[in-house]
Amino acid sequence: MxxxxxxxxxxxxxxxxxxxxxxxxxxxxxxxxxxxxxxxxxxxxxxxxxxxxxxxxxxxxxxxxxxxGIIYAENLPAASERRRGSKVRNANKMVLWQGDITRLACDAIVNAANARLLGCFVPNHGCIDNAIHSAAGIQLREECARIIEQQDDEEPIGQAKITRAYNLPCDYVLHTVGPIVQGEVTEEQKQELKSCYESCLKLAEKYHLESVAFCCISTGEFHFPNEMAAEIAIGTIDEFLDTAVHVKKVIINVFKEEDYKIYDRLFR
Structure with a gap:
C-alpha cells in the first residue's frame, strides 16, 4: 500500500x-x-x-x-554552547529547541495532558495533547484509559504518568496535568507547576531515561503566564540536574517565537 x-x-x-x-x-x-x-x-x-x-x-x-524529518536529541547543541557565561548552572545539560515536539527522537517527551488523561477530543485542535496523540496513534489513548481505570480517578495536578510512545520517534511519553489559571496566579499554582516538572524528571530517573523534552506546560490553553512559567521551568530543571544520575539532557521545546525569546533571555 x-x-x-x-x-x-x-x-x-x-x-x-x-x-x-x-x-x-x-x-x-x-x-x-x-x-x-x-x-x-x-x-x-x-x-x-x-x-x-x-x-x-x-x-x-x-x-x-x-x-x-526526525530531530535527534544528541545532535542538538546545549544552551551553554550558544549562550556563553549563562547563569544557569546546568546549561551544559539543557537545550532550547523551537519546533514540533512530535519530531523529536529522545528517550521521552512530555505531554501537557488534561485530567482525563485521554488526549484532546476536539477534532484537529491545535493543542499539544492533540498533536501528540494524533502522531502516536490510537494505542496511546487506550493505554492512558487503562491507567485511569486502574487508579479509578482523574489524574491529579502536578503528578506524572509514563506510557509507550507508539509511532512517535521518542521511546516514551510522560503525561502531566498542569494548573489552570483563572485570574491571578496563586502560590499553590506555582508549586503545582513546579511539581509537574519534578514529577516528570523523577519518573525519568526511575526509568533510567537520559534525554527528556519538555513542552511549555500550562501555558496556552491553561493560561499560565509564559514568563513566570519559563522561570519556574528553568529553575526546577536546573535544581534537579544538580543531583540527577540518569538524566543527562533536558530539552526545552518551544513552538511560539514569544516563548523562544523568553527562554533565550533567561538562559543568558
Missing part, C-alpha cells in the same frame, strides 16, 4: 465503526482527507482495533514521521 491507499483504508474503517458517522462525506483532496483522519482519531473513544488496522495505521504514521 502507498500512503494514499493507507489513508483511504483508515478513514473508511473509522467511519464504519460508528453508525452516526455513516453520512460523513470523504473528500477527494489528500490534505482534506488527512484532516478528516485526524478528526476521526481525535473523537474515537478508547477501544480495541483490529491487528490489520493497527498495522496500516502504524505504517502510515511512521512514514509521515520520516517525511516530516
Amino acid at each position: 502507498n500512503q494514499e491507499e493507507r489513508l483511504n483504508y483508515l478513514v473508511k474503517e473509522l467511519i464504519d465503526e460508528e453508525d452516526e458517522l455513516k453520512e460523513v462525506e470523504i473528500p477527494e483532496d489528500y490534505q482534506e482527507k488527512r484532516r478528516l483522519l485526524r478528526a476521526l482519531m481525535n473523537i474515537r473513544m478508547p477501544k480495541k482495533a483490529s491487528r490489520k488496522f493497527l498495522k496500516i495505521q502504524d505504517e502510515f504514521l511512521q512514514e509521515e514521521a520520516e517525511d516530516k
Whole structure:
C-alpha cells in the first residue's frame, strides 16, 4: 500500500465503526482527507482495533514521521554552547529547541495532558495533547484509559504518568496535568507547576531515561503566564540536574517565537 491507499483504508474503517458517522462525506483532496483522519482519531473513544488496522495505521504514521524529518536529541547543541557565561548552572545539560515536539527522537517527551488523561477530543485542535496523540496513534489513548481505570480517578495536578510512545520517534511519553489559571496566579499554582516538572524528571530517573523534552506546560490553553512559567521551568530543571544520575539532557521545546525569546533571555 502507498500512503494514499493507507489513508483511504483508515478513514473508511473509522467511519464504519460508528453508525452516526455513516453520512460523513470523504473528500477527494489528500490534505482534506488527512484532516478528516485526524478528526476521526481525535473523537474515537478508547477501544480495541483490529491487528490489520493497527498495522496500516502504524505504517502510515511512521512514514509521515520520516517525511516530516526526525530531530535527534544528541545532535542538538546545549544552551551553554550558544549562550556563553549563562547563569544557569546546568546549561551544559539543557537545550532550547523551537519546533514540533512530535519530531523529536529522545528517550521521552512530555505531554501537557488534561485530567482525563485521554488526549484532546476536539477534532484537529491545535493543542499539544492533540498533536501528540494524533502522531502516536490510537494505542496511546487506550493505554492512558487503562491507567485511569486502574487508579479509578482523574489524574491529579502536578503528578506524572509514563506510557509507550507508539509511532512517535521518542521511546516514551510522560503525561502531566498542569494548573489552570483563572485570574491571578496563586502560590499553590506555582508549586503545582513546579511539581509537574519534578514529577516528570523523577519518573525519568526511575526509568533510567537520559534525554527528556519538555513542552511549555500550562501555558496556552491553561493560561499560565509564559514568563513566570519559563522561570519556574528553568529553575526546577536546573535544581534537579544538580543531583540527577540518569538524566543527562533536558530539552526545552518551544513552538511560539514569544516563548523562544523568553527562554533565550533567561538562559543568558
